[in-house]
Amino acid sequence: MSSSSLSTINELLAGSVGGAAQVLVGQPLDTVKTRAQIAPKGMFKGPMDVLTQTIRNEGFFALYKGMASPLFGIAGVNSLLFASYAAARRAVSPFGQLSLPQTALAGSMAGAANAILASPVEMFKVRMQGQYGGANDQRLRVIVREMWTQWGFRQGIMRGYWVTVAREIPAYAGFYTAYEFSKRKFIARYGSQQQLPVWALLASGSTGGIAYWLACYPLDVIKSRVQLRPTPPTGSPLQYMAHEVRAILAESGFRGLFRGLTPSLLRSIPAAASTFAAFEMTRSWLVDVTGV
Template sequence: MTSSSKTRETVNELLAGSVGGAAQVLVGQPLDTIKTRAQIAPTLRWIEGMFKGPMDILSQTLRKEGFFALYKGMASPLIGIAGVNSLLFAAYGVSKRIVSPFPQLSLTETALAGSMAGAANAVLASPVEMFKVRMQGQYGSPTDQRLSAVFLDMWRTWGLRKGVMRGYWVTVVREIPAYAGLVSPLFYTAFEFTKRRFQATHGTQLPVWALLSSGACGGIAYWLACYPLDVVKSRVQLRATPPSGTPVQYIAHELREIVREGGVRGLFRGLSPSLIRSIPAAASTFAAFELTRGMTRSLVKFFSNVLLFRVLEGDDGCMNALICARIS
């Protein structure tokens, strides 16, 4: 593959990742709000015990705040998800090329590439999720803030490292095993494993339902791998003050606090809406990504053929354009 071809492929992955990310947010936000509120309720002392479970969270949210409260905090991921998923998919594409020069990676190589992509993804995913969590932790009181006010408050009070990037290292620790799957087929490994199973039966051009199923398997595996760390991340990001100590110390401390408050079950508070959400959210993400990438590749090929046809007719401008497009 020439350098220009690699550049076009990376740009293609960035665009497809943006479309996939937008689809994920729009489809999965209501269940994500329920999940986050289940995770953080014990940290909000003034409402401790107000929720009896995910269905009660849904019921009370609809009754007290209305339907659109389920989309509270959506602005942050919707603004940032294009960058987050673009970085994720692009990093995964680059990581695959670093891990192996061959297009078909083994599951172990896929896991390694996934872990590299997950670590890179945390740079943008952490602040996006931090602002989302802080918006979802507002329950319709007169003192609730808009996203811009939350951002300015965190920036002015705590700065970049302890404010905007709060929870970064928890996000890194969460992303690497979740996207890797070195021990068992998780996220990328699960997605690739499922997709290859379908390809063995249906060929390389998979139907949409197969892409949806592959993406859903990846999403479920992701949450099963990292959920306790996601609970830690949400609690750390919601607190009024930043955590103290090293990342290892405050992650261990938060895990102990969760177990002390709710037992081992507390580590999986909100898991059921996460698993339910992962099916439509991950499926729509991967389906939108794969379909967009295929569409852009087809468009590039189509316009290249149009330019070639014009060149054969003697159009010097199209000749120059075609040379620029093909140059390596």
């Protein structure tokens, strides 16, 4: 097996471990974030009310509602993301370390590729999180079956794909740029990546996670609403995204485009930190084992 193929496998395996860590750490606040975005007007007073009502009415483990979709899908999603980013880095420049603008370009390319798997995983997660403990709540397998039988692959399973693409491109441009900027500052202090303490990787991941949401948040709100719709959106992607923006502004004003941002930022700190710490440590271990 060639060294490039073995390196790609290392990226895939390390990405899977990082993705699992992200879901386990970040799912509760992700549920709060999604419900803040999609709940009917007046149902909740704010993110803290989402949290308290969810626990009071449905129990603590309702915060992990919808976790099965990302937990089982995140291995593929993060594997694709990290492998795509490694490939994009080589495509942007074969000459070692990228500049920050080149990093942003590689990150946006990886984000566009990542949307292929991220879109269905997100769609099923959102539809699970949009259930509030009622008698008609459905299990994930029922939702998967209904989306497939009623709407098919493109309008069912892949609903919201183009909004996800639109979200992932700026999100991962910001994510990787902020992460690399922060990590390089720590490397300049400690001498090499191998000498970085774990807290430096956690801090760099947190910086990337915050940049991710700041770069794309209104698009995430639009994506969640499109994916939760009882029927597929009509018109071109630009048309139905514009329709959702008008609906959000009519319902909640400009602030509606940022509903749930606070739990997203709070979630990004431990979730992204754990993702990159797990990824970097797993990849370092695999490099030691495989020599690539």
